[in-house]
Amino acid sequence: xxxxxxxxxxxxxxxxxxxxxxxxxxxxxxxxxxxxxxxxxxxxxxxxxxxxxxxxxxxxxxxxxxxxxxxxxxxxxxxxxxxxxxxxxxxxxxxxxxxxxxxxxxxxxxxxxxxxxxxxxxxxxxxxxxxxxxxxxxxxxxxxxxxxxxxxxxxxxxxxxxxxxxxxxxxxxxxxxxxxxxxxxxxxxxxxxxxxxxxxxxxxxxxxxxxxxxxxxxxxxxxxxxxxxxxxxxxxxxxxxxxxxxxxxxxxxxxxxxxxxxxxxxxxxxxxxxxxxxxxxxxxxxxxxxxxxxxxxxxxxxxxxxxxxxxxxxxxxxxxxxxxxxxxxxxxxxxxxxx
Amino acid sequence: xxxxxxxxxxxxxxxxxxxxxxxxxxxxxxxxxxxxxxxxxxxxxxxxxxxxxxxxxxxxxxxxxxxxxxxxxxxxxxxxxxxxxxxxxxxxxxxxxxxxxxxxxxxxxxxxxxxxxxxxxxxxxxxxxxxxxxxxxxxxxxxxxxxxxxxxxxxxxxxxxxxxxxxxxxxxxxxxxxxxxxxxxxxxxxxxxxxxxxxxxxxxxxxxxxxxxxxxxxxxxxxxxxxxxxxxxxxxxxxxxxxxxxxxxxxxxxxxxxxxxxxxxxxxxxxxxxxxxxxxxxxxxxxxxxxxxxxxxxxxxxxxxxxxxxxxxxxxxxxxxxxxxxxxxxxxxxxxxxx
DNA sequence: GGGCGCTATACATACGTATTCACCTGCTCT
DNA sequence: AGAGCAGGTGAATACGTATGTATAGCGCCC
Numbered sequence: 193x194x195x196x197x198x199x200x201x202x203x204x205x206x207x208x209x210x211x212x213x214x215x216x217x218x219x220x221x222x223x224x225x226x227x228x229x230x231x232x233x234x235x236x237x238x239x240x241x242x243x244x245x246x247x248x249x250x251x252x253x254x255x256x257x258x259x260x261x262x263x264x265x266x267x268x269x270x271x272x273x274x275x276x277x278x279x280x281x282x283x284x285x286x287x288x289x290x291x292x293x294x295x296x297x298x299x300x301x302x303x304x305x306x307x308x309x310x311x312x313x314x315x316x317x318x319x320x321x322x323x324x325x326x327x328x329x330x331x332x333x334x335x336x337x338x339x340x341x342x343x344x345x346x347x348x349x350x351x352x353x354x355x356x357x358x359x360x361x362x363x364x365x366x367x368x369x370x371x372x373x374x375x376x377x378x379x380x381x382x383x384x385x386x387x388x389x390x391x392x393x394x395x396x397x398x399x400x401x402x403x404x405x406x407x408x409x410x411x412x413x414x415x416x417x418x419x420x421x422x423x424x425x426x427x428x429x430x431x432x433x434x435x436x437x438x439x440x441x442x443x444x445x446x447x448x449x450x451x452x453x454x455x456x457x458x459x460x461x462x463x464x465x466x467x468x469x470x471x472x473x474x475x476x477x478x479x480x481x482x483x484x485x486x487x488x489x490x491x492x493x494x495x496x497x498x499x500x501x502x503x504x505x506x507x508x509x510x511x512x513x514x515x516x517x518x519x520x521x522x523x524x525x526x527x528x529x530x531x
Numbered sequence: 532x533x534x535x536x537x538x539x540x541x542x543x544x545x546x547x548x549x550x551x552x553x554x555x556x557x558x559x560x561x562x563x564x565x566x567x568x569x570x571x572x573x574x575x576x577x578x579x580x581x582x583x584x585x586x587x588x589x590x591x592x593x594x595x596x597x598x599x600x601x602x603x604x605x606x607x608x609x610x611x612x613x614x615x616x617x618x619x620x621x622x623x624x625x626x627x628x629x630x631x632x633x634x635x636x637x638x639x640x641x642x643x644x645x646x647x648x649x650x651x652x653x654x655x656x657x658x659x660x661x662x663x664x665x666x667x668x669x670x671x672x673x674x675x676x677x678x679x680x681x682x683x684x685x686x687x688x689x690x691x692x693x694x695x696x697x698x699x700x701x702x703x704x705x706x707x708x709x710x711x712x713x714x715x716x717x718x719x720x721x722x723x724x725x726x727x728x729x730x731x732x733x734x735x736x737x738x739x740x741x742x743x744x745x746x747x748x749x750x751x752x753x754x755x756x757x758x759x760x761x762x763x764x765x766x767x768x769x770x771x772x773x774x775x776x777x778x779x780x781x782x783x784x785x786x787x788x789x790x791x792x793x794x795x796x797x798x799x800x801x802x803x804x805x806x807x808x809x810x811x812x813x814x815x816x817x818x819x820x821x822x823x824x825x826x827x828x829x830x831x832x833x834x835x836x837x838x839x840x841x842x843x844x845x846x847x848x849x850x851x852x853x854x855x856x857x858x859x860x861x862x863x864x865x866x867x868x869x870x
Numbered sequence: 871g872g873g874c875g876c877t878a879t880a881c882a883t884a885c886g887t888a889t890t891c892a893c894c895t896g897c898t899c900t
Numbered sequence: 901a902g903a904g905c906a907g908g909t910g911a912a913t914a915c916g917t918a919t920g921t922a923t924a925g926c927g928c929c930c
Contacts, residue, residue, distance in 0.1 A: 197651075199885095199886055199887085200886070200887065200888095201886080209909080209910090210909070210910045210911080211886090211887080211888095211910090212887095212888075212889080212909075212910065212911085212912095213908085213909060213910075214887095215887065215888055215889085216888085216889095216908095216909090219888080222889095222908095223906090223907055223908060223909095224907095224908070224909085225907085225908060225909090228908080228909085240651075240679075242648050242651040242652045243652060243886090243887075244589070244652060244653050244885085244886055244887070245585075245652045245653055245654045246584075246585050246586075246588035246589040246594065246653050246885085246886080246887090247585075247589050247885070247886035247887040247888090247915090248886080248887055248888075249585035249887090249915095250583070250585040250586050250589050250885090250886080250887075250888095250914095250915050250916065250917090251886080251887045251888045251889080251914080251915055252887085252888065252889095252915090253915080255585065257635075257654075264621075275614075278617055282603075282638060285636060285637060285638045286638065289637070289638075289646075294635055294637070294649075294654065295635065295636050295637065296596075296633055296634065296635055296636075297624060297634050297635075297636045298624060298628065298633070298634065299621060299624045299625065299628075307628075309581045310633075312536070312579075312581040313581045313582060313583060313584045314583050314584055314585050315584045315596075315633065340579075425819075425823060458823070480764075481820075484764060484797070486825075538915095538916055538917085539916070539917065539918095540916080548879075548880090549879070549880050549881080550880095550916090550917080550918095551879080551880070551881080551882095551917095551918075551919075552878085552879060552880080553917095554917065554918055554919085555878095555879090555918085555919090558918080561919090562876095562877060562878065562879095563878075563879085564877085564878060564879090567878080567879085582916090582917075583915090583916055583917070585915085585916080585917090586885090586915070586916035586917040586918090587916080587917055587918075588885095588917090589884095589885050589886065589887090589915090589916080589917075589918095590884080590885055590916080590917045590918045590919080591885090591917085591918065591919095592885080871930105872929105872930100873928105873929095873930095874927105874928085874929085874930105875926100875927095875928090875929105876925100876926085876927090876928105877924100877925085877926085878923105878924090878925085878926105879922105879923085879924085879925100880921105880922085880923080880924095881920105881921085881922075881923095882919100882920090882921085882922095883918100883919090883920085883921100884917100884918095884919090884920105885916105885917090885918095886915105887914100887915090888913100888914095888915095889912105889913085889914090890911105890912090890913085890914100891910105891911090891912085891913100892909105892910090892911085892912100893908105893909085893910085893911100894907105894908090894909085894910100895906105895907090895908085895909100896905105896906095896907095897904100897905085897906085897907105898903100898904085898905080898906100899902105899903085899904080899905095900901100900902095900903090900904100
């Protein structure tokens with residue numbers, strides 16, 4: 193026998209009150225006498241009652257759910273996803289739990305058609321956008337989200353001139369710290385490994401900070417030491433090989449992602465170069481693998497936990513129509529053996 | 532002006548039909564003349580109409596959503612999550628998308644109180660359970676899920692004598708393949724690094740296969756070569772150090788997780804041991820890092836994509852009340868430089 | 871030519887909750 | 901003592917959809 197799930201009417205009957213009273217007693221933000229409330233709570237417990245989220249959502253027009261769109265463009269398939277994002281995912285789920293929101297997750301191609309009707313269809317109250325990719329091509333879609341009055345917050349660069357609210361690390365400062373550290377270590381010919389296209393604003397900002405430090409130190413830069421590289425080990429390895437192959441001497445490199453740095457270190461190692469003797473390296477992110485690398489990687493740390501919390505809290509503020517501007521999170525240089 | 536979102540009545544008015552006809556035209560599984568259907572579809576497109584999932588779910592009593600409970604007991608906080616599970620997460624999201632299900636995700640402590648009222652509250656039609664942990668202590672909770680007639684599928688061992696339907700790799704065969712491979716390489720003193728407690732059935736099965744291979748080859752085993760180790764680098768490193776410290780000679784090790792193997796390799800390296808010269812190593816999972824390790828790690832590959840698909844498809848079968856038994860997925864030995 | 875079966879549509883209703891409104895009780899204030 | 905007020909409760913209703921039932925039109929056959 194498939195027992196029908198209890199409704200608030202069943203609770204009402206058992207507690208000897210009316211259905212509205214049950215609703216009020218459970219939601220807590222209305223006046224119900226303490227005695228009645230207890231009777232209702234007891235009845236609810238007894239029948240294993242839980243609120244039907246569909247009915248509740250239909251009535252209140254909200255789902256207390258956040259949708260996370262995770263873009264995985266550069267690594268379309270079963271590739272390794274950046275551990276930094278994974279940590280952030282964990283932080284986001286925890287922040288959601290703390291705020292009593294559920295999290296709907298969906299992996300998408302930034303370049304493809306987005307499946308973002310979550311808020312349209314009332315499955316979610318707001319949307320988080322996360323992941324690498326060329327947000328310039330995505331601009332029309334972001335603008336459409338704004339037009340639809342969809343609540344969304346994007347992980348990205350703080351000053352990327354894009355549409356909507358953003359939470360991101362202080363990438364410019366990160367790039368600056370990395371370069372200044374290498375300069376202080378006496379390096380002059382510092383290569384930059386990162387995405388260069390204008391579509392990846394985080395990396396552009398890291399580049400800007402990097403360049404500022406060089407300019408401050410009066411070091412001219414050689415365009416040939418600026419190599420295009422994505423946030424993967426394979427990409428880092430390829431970039432380093434390219435760098436080695438072109439014969440332009442260099443004694444340091446700043447990679448805009450730890451995975452890039454680790455891949456580059458591997459290529460250097462294979463080429464017989466010593467780290468940090470021949471080439472000092474600084475990465476970005478401070479993923480767990482950075483500490484475990486050989487030698488341990490100096491890197492600019494982002495705090496994934498703070499990042500996740502900030503994303504969720506900013507989005508919730510927007511959902512609740514409270515003011516919430518973009519957030520820029522501090523970064524920290526962690527010096528280890530690679531520099 | 533906040534424009535009210537359109538309802539099926541608006542579409543009906545625009546298309547000159549009744550609301551039920553709109554519903555039927557959109558759902559597709561009822562008789563509507565082709566001409567009418569086109570008019571309805573046009574009207575829906577014109578008004579940017581999407582079905583309200585709350586109302587729809589209230590009526591149909593289903594959400595077309597799957598909840599994923601991810602347990603992270605051994606690594607409670609911001610630790611590195613096993614990349615194998617991450618790949619699986621990706622596969623699960625894709626499988627959900629293919630089947631037009633949404634995915635609700637939640638990280639939980641296996642040992643804590645589960646927050647599993649998703650199905651109770653009609654936010655999800657079924658639940659996937661994933662992650663390491665001691666499922667013995669979780670048994671009462673699993674039994675309660677069964678009692679509540681909750682649809683759930685668990686990632687785990689195929690023959691662990693636990694409650695409910697399971698999808699898992701053929702762990703016994705994996706352990707067997709690993710051990711036989713090491714034996715064929717001429718190794719005799721093979722250490723086993725893995726979780727030993729009865730609560731981690733996957734690892735117990737790997738042990739069983741391991742032992743079977745040793746028995747077949749007539750190799751007696753030394754209990755001191757069986758070391759407790761969890762699926763993390765730190766744990767692998769600690770286990771290897773323990774092994775080295777106790778002075779019992781060994782010339783190979785089978786680690787029941789690649790992360791364990793990589794941590795152990797690091798400890799061996801620090802102790803001046805050569806891999807595979809002094810000690811041959813086989814891992815389990817075939818995460819990306821295995822291929823990139825130094826030397827590249829021989830390992831027993833699980834297929835995370837197949838695993839994710841199988842989990843989702845099995846769960847959907849159960850949701851739709853179709854028969855679906857537990858699934859055991861094949862594993863494959865990948866020989867690389869570490870053995 | 872009347873009844874039958876089939877298709878296409880409309881009417882009416884139910885899903886379970888949250889909220890508005892009205893009411894009642896008991897109390898304070900003048 | 902009467903008016904006013906606040907807290908506590910119930911009756912009625914609306915949210916937007918899917919579906920059971922009824923009806924109209926139409927061709928077909930005996």
